[in-house]
Amino acid sequence: MRSKSTSNSNTHSNSLSRQLGLYFVLAIVFVAGLLLALNQLAGLMGTATQEAQAVDFANNSISAVLREEPPQLDSSKATDSTSGLVLGHIMEGLLRMDLQDRLSPAIAERWEVTPTHATFWLRKDAKWSDGKPISAADFIFAWQLALKPETGSEYASLLYPIENAEAINTGKLPASALGVSAPDPHTLVVKLTRPIAFFDKLVVFPTFLPIREDFYNATQGRFGSDAKDLLYSGPYTIKSWVHGASMLLERNPHYWDSNRGKLAQINFAYITSDATATLNFFKDERIALARLQAENLTEALRLKWPIRRFADGTVFYLEFNHREDHLSRNLNFRKAIQHALDMEELVYKVTKLPGYLPGKSLFPEWLIGVEKTLREEYPASTVTVDSAKARAYLALAKEELGLAEFPEITLLTSDNPVSNIQSEWLQEVLKQTLGLTIKIDKQIFKQRLAKMSSGEFGLLLGGWGPDYNDPLTFGDLFASWNLNNRGRYKSEQMDALIATAQNATATPDRMKAFGAIQQQLFDDVVILPMYERGVTYVVHPQLKGVKRRVIGAETDYTYAYIDPDA
């Protein structure tokens, strides 16, 4: 009996395994059927990714990745860098920056800026992607649109140098009062409220791009939200745009300049912010250019890829809170920290990212002065790091503030790997050298912004990227009226210097003012420049002529071409 039961159980266990096996087969059949059905479904939705090939010589096309879905392709409202990148390919304004980063003619073939007026003469062969000519009226419409209060354009203030612009934006005057006129369709005359020597550099910014009125009205409030809701003035048009998935650019047949738009197609085949995924797409030869993050750098080096780098134009600095009741209001306290921190150590030994430069000034190295760079003409002062001196300054501060012991100081930072390393370094060095206790307050984006505006910090890791190619884009940051002056530094002398930099017409006078601003920022230790950010990336060897820009389209493929022999 017993033995029978055992053998019985064995055969049953065998038949059970067989039954499980049968279930397994059934499951596979079911999954296969399901896959087929889902395949049909996904196909129906029309959200398929374009087949991506990093470099396709036969079709003269390349593929690339976008970090995020472009949030806004309505040029009157765009503010972010991804939208700027796409707009840089599909739109062209009055002027642009060339391959050597010099201001060069675009739709305007020549121009003139006087203390009272700016005049642009438009080329006659510039056409929209529907074949109609681009006229001065298209610029006037776009600028009026950006200024209307109901548009809610964040960068409308860039247009304020134009007569009546501010009054229109505050709703005091109708848009038609804007001081811009077109004596004929190919001449644009701008009346300026004050002398502004760099107005020509300003018009490179996307807010100044043309928009044609009849087309804009025909989109019924959907301008810029889909490929068909855009009219193109640049070397490329959007052939298809699958939101969140991909964007395919195709050469604009009506574009006038044969030197740009050499590639027939640019396929932004993937949208992802993940650096590792981007690198995987690059390795799989799906995209032609990939940005490297710190974590991928070692791998790129191991694979012996030619790594390229460029300074992306952004400057990072330690901001002090200059409000009442803050320790950092005391100059000697700030000097103590200035003498304690070695930014070369930070860049070369702590963050160790290629392309980063130790910060010496608020004005980054690439800004142009009178003839050479601003920094060559007005070298930034530096201190030698000296812990004994630092401690002496701190003792002075302690005495002046009448403190027995320094309280804990809050350092506000964002939550990302680079900021984490930096804030920990700051915490450690200030503890070691000065015995200060730093509390790190890590906040995600919007919460950090809220705390920055309300002044809930002692120290702050801040940064600034340029909007236009003039030192003033950095130079007016610490004016008492500037809302981006998060520490609320207030100095009449600084405000006066900034006024000079804004209003003087002669370039040497303006650059002298910037030199003086730089000096005061140093003498008064308003901020401590930490570093200029660099970007490292890899490019497919056959893709040539990709331009990386500080201002405008960060990655510019409009001059790029494929060299099959490389």
Add this chain to the structure above:
Amino acid sequence: MLRYTLKRLVLGILTVWFIATATFFGMHAVPGDPLSNDKSTTAQIRANLEAKYGLDKPLLTQYAIYLKNISQGDFGISFTQENRKVNDIIKEHFPISAILGILAIVFAALGGILWGALTALYRNRWPDSVIMFLVILGISVPSFVIAAISQMFLVNINTLAGTTVLPVGGWGTVWHMIVPAMVLGLSTMAYLTRLMRSSMLEIVNTDYIRTAQSKGLPKTRIFSRHQLRNAILPVVTVLGPAIAGITTGGFVVEIVFAIPGLGRYFVEAIQQLDYTVIMGTTVFYGAFLVFMVILVDLLYGWIDPRVRINP
């Protein structure tokens, strides 16, 4: 049955209203707002923006307007993608998340039930130990690690094969879905395997199995009719929330595999404090979850007569 269903639906709507209200006030209590940006704008431009989005009105007025709009099925316009309606975002991207989610849940459920039954059958023998070890891995390794590793694995396979065996990312065909769906369903599969195993083992010792055995029923029949069907019950219970969890929790997988699903809008909206998208996706997912739970409860009665509500 009908009354029960109706009652559940009314309670469901109340739940969704509660979710909407809690999210609305919670979201507004978070410091910062959707209009603040890296660069501060002048007071006037800010006022223009606030007026455009109605943020200048008192909070309760905004709440009233908001409730009125969602009751009409209008979630408003996104703050970060100013030209897109939240309704459009959900309409375009949810089906993608749903397709991926369905596949993931099928992988998870089939896998969980099969592996679970297998481990129970081979209790304390090597298949059991191997599978249970993998289960622990599947539960404890976070999905971004698994997603990155599997993507790297795909790149290596493609490089070795010299052609595209499976795409590394993107969307459109079934080949784009397989690996992401497996990654997405992995932790649920691991969880279900454990659940299935324990409920199988529990059932082996119940009276009705013993009765069936003493009646002389063939073991295969006992296994499929009595053991398996009863053991699946707890699995079905967690399936409802799991489906909702999987279709909403695809953020990491969607970013890594560049899939245009709704999950990433859900997460990025919170980082950007994009009020309308946060509300739209939360209310939508909330309603989806509530619906799935109701559906599972109704299904449960169908599978297990013991819990059926008497009419």
